[in-house]
Amino acid sequence: MLPNIGFPGLILILIIALVVFGPKKLPEIGRAFGETLKEFKRSTNDLRDEIMDDKEKK
Numbered sequence: 001m002l003p004n005i006g007f008p009g010l011i012l013i014l015i016i017a018l019v020v021f022g023p024k025k026l027p028e029i030g031r032a033f034g035e036t037l038k039e040f041k042r043s044t045n046d047l048r049d050e051i052m053d054d055k056e057k058k
Contacts, residue, residue, distance in 0.1 A: 005013075018026055 017029075021029055
């Protein structure tokens, strides 16, 4: 579904987010979302590394 959004859809989503949350809150939300994605990526990489280490030990 996400690859079908396109540039106009992305602009529309950003405009709606700006109206709903306001210009002061939007950067905070974006920063929190980025931090969450970074933590999720790090956690999945750690889990993958643990699984690969366990496979190598067997």
